[in-house]
Amino acid sequence: MMLDYIAYSLLAIIVIAFLSSAIRILREYERGIVFTLGRFTGVKGPGLIILIPFVQQMVKADLRVMVQDVPPQDVISRDNVSVKVNAVLYFRIVDPERAIIKVGNFMAATSQLAQTTLRSVLGKHELDEMLAERDKLNADIQEILDQQTDAWGIKVTNIEIKDIDLNENMVRAIAKQAEAERLRRAKVINAIGEQQAAEKLVEAGRILAQEPQAMQLRYFAALHDIAGERSSTVVFPLPMDLLSHMTPRPGGTS
Template identity: 85%
Template sequence: MMLDYLAYAALAIVIVLLLSAAIRILREYERGVIFTLGRFTGVKGPGLFILIPVVQQMVKVDLRVMVQEVPPQDVISRDNVSVKVNAVLYFRIIDPERAIIKVGNYMVATSQLAQTTLRSVLGKHELDEMLAERDRLSADIQEILDQQTDAWGIKVTTVEIKDVDLNETMVRAIAKQAEAERLRRAKVINAMGEQQAAEKLVEAGHVLAQEPLAMQLRYFAALHDIAGERSSTVVFPLPMNLLDHLSPRTGATRL
């Protein structure tokens, strides 16, 4: 009787172990790639399903968007400037079968491919483009990565270039270049202002030449401005023809 009890207990334990090994539950964002005697037989999940112990094996795959940081890469730009560039890669698995069967380790493969693509794409552009057009370069890298990882069942959704680091010598050179550019613009603006002022003075001269009385009014305005200033004695030349307009006109000339 005791032996029968022990046999039933052992059988119950074996059944429980088999069921625990056979019953699998996957979350909504998980899928299981099933292999039966080493051959691919399908993808299961989410929810509850049963595996045949020993005969079937499962590889679990996460379908959520994964974030992977691309370590800093030494890049030589098209204008021969050495910089360090790092980025962030966002991707997700859209075909669990290909992600497991077509590539040995999709995480490592995607990371290595991102590093080589980053160096290849940025090396074709000048430093100014790397600094000013990050969005366009990130889109180019994302498109290339998405095309190459499609065979692995991976969709690259976003690539973001984080930092473009320069050495101190290059930073100082760029600062000098920016300062020289600001000085150049200031000189150009100043020259344009002088040119416009000269053009307006020429126009004013033409107007005053056509109307002598306007010249006299301008003369009086200048005297008024000088009188308002705190100054000592001011010697201001008085044109003789101005007195002709101020003296009374007579019909006869004195002899």
């Protein structure tokens, strides 16, 4: 009886071990790459997977979008400015067979490729372009990465440049440049205002010249405005044609 009990127990353990190694369950976002005696025989999943123990092995692949930080890279721009740039990379597996078979470690390979591509692409642009045209640079880097990782069954969905770190000297230089640009714009706006004011004055002078009495009325209006100011001295030009009515005419009476 004791021997029978031990035999049944061993048999139950063997059956349980067999089933545990033969039955696998894959989630919706997982795929299993199955190898039979070392040779690729197919991609399984999701759901219940049955393998032949000791004959078949399975490697899991996650199809979800993966996020990976690209470490800070020392980049020299086309105008010889040294900056540190880091980014974040989004990618996913679209072909589990190639992602497992074609490359030893697709995570490390994609990360290294992203670092070299980031340095290569940004080195072709000037600093102003790096700061102002990030969307275009992101699209260029993504396109290059996507083309090179396609052979690995990897789809690069997006890459975003996070930070561009400048040294203090360059920050001060950019601040001076921005201040000079603001002063230039202020001078241009002031000159445009002077030009428009001069044009309006010329137009007003032409209108007033059409009627001589209009100029006299304008003088009186200006005098009224000056009288409202708190000033002890008022200098006002008096038209000579007004004095002609007050001075005696030659050969006549005053």
